[in-house]
Amino acid sequence: MAQFMDVHHGMKGITADQLMEAHKADLAIQSEEKVTFQRAWADPASGEVYCLSEAPSAAAVQKIHERAGHPADEIHPVPLSV
Amino acid sequence: MAQFMDVHHGMKGITADQLMEAHKADLAIQSEEKVTFQRAWADPASGEVYCLSEAPSAAAVQKIHERAGHPADEIHPVPLSV
Numbered sequence: 001m002a003q004f005m006d007v008h009h010g011m012k013g014i015t016a017d018q019l020m021e022a023h024k025a026d027l028a029i030q031s032e033e034k035v036t037f038q039r040a041w042a043d044p045a046s047g048e049v050y051c052l053s054e055a056p057s058a059a060a061v062q063k064i065h066e067r068a069g070h071p072a073d074e075i076h077p078v079p080l081s082v
Numbered sequence: 083m084a085q086f087m088d089v090h091h092g093m094k095g096i097t098a099d100q101l102m103e104a105h106k107a108d109l110a111i112q113s114e115e116k117v118t119f120q121r122a123w124a125d126p127a128s129g130e131v132y133c134l135s136e137a138p139s140a141a142a143v144q145k146i147h148e149r150a151g152h153p154a155d156e157i158h159p160v161p162l163s164v
Contacts, residue, residue, distance in 0.1 A: 005123050005132055016162050023164045041087050041134070041160035048158050050087055050132065052123070076130050078123035080098050082105045 001034075001054045002079060004061050006072035012047035019049070025068035026051075033060040052078075083116075083136045084161060086143050088154035094129035101131070107150035108133075115142040134160075 019042050026037045035055040042049045051072070055061045058075040065072050101124050108119045117137040124131045133154070137143045140157040147154050 003123070005125070005130075014162065019162045020164055040164045041085070042162040043087070043158040043160050044162065046158055048087075048156075050160070074130075076125040076128055078125050078132070080096065080101045080124040080126065082102055082122045 001056060002077050003081065004053050004055055004058060005076050005078045006051045006053070006058075006061055006065065007074040007076075008049040008051075008070060009073045010047045011042065011049045012044065014042050014044050014047070014049065022068065022070055025070075026064055029067055030064050033063050035060050035064050037064075083138060084159050085163065086135050086137055086140055087158050087160045088133045088135070088140075088143055088147065089156040089158075090131040090133075090152060091155045092129045093124060093131045094126065096124050096126050096129070096131065104150065104152055107152075108146055111149055112146050115145050117142050117146050119146075 023040050037053045039052045061075050105122050120134045122133045135143055143157050
């Protein structure tokens with residue numbers, strides 16, 4: 001398993017409820033690709049959303065995000081962290 | 083206090099030691115701007131680095147990052163998180 005940070009652009013105006021619903025939609029199916037979404041942070045002003053996950057691959061992260069209705073614009077492995 | 087995600091581009095090839103040294107340089111002076119750097123994640127392949135902090139403002143985050151020698155390319159308040 002590796003850690004990934006994915007980024008969604010264009011989510012301007014996202015609300016706390018919408019972020020929670022999107023996260024729940026990921027959690028509901030994530031085990032089918034062996035992904036674990038850990039955290040998500042959103043900036044409603046700029047529309048940037050960041051999701052931290054553990055997954056076997058970036059493709060697995062994207063499969064879950066796509067099936068949940070919100071494909072990521074960038075997915076980066078982040079093997080280094082402090 | 084608010085939470086911020088800042089992003090550094092162009093850090094291709096960053097090593098674990100370099101990430102730790104950069105983080106320590108922030109920690110050493112962060113209290114002077116009432117910033118608390120919490121986590122950082124790096125993708126040496128693409129050169130993206132993400133830093134999560136609590137701070138009174140984006141300007142305070144940038145002051146510390148600049149003084150530590152690594153100004154951020156983007157700083158986003160992330161008032162929403164899960």
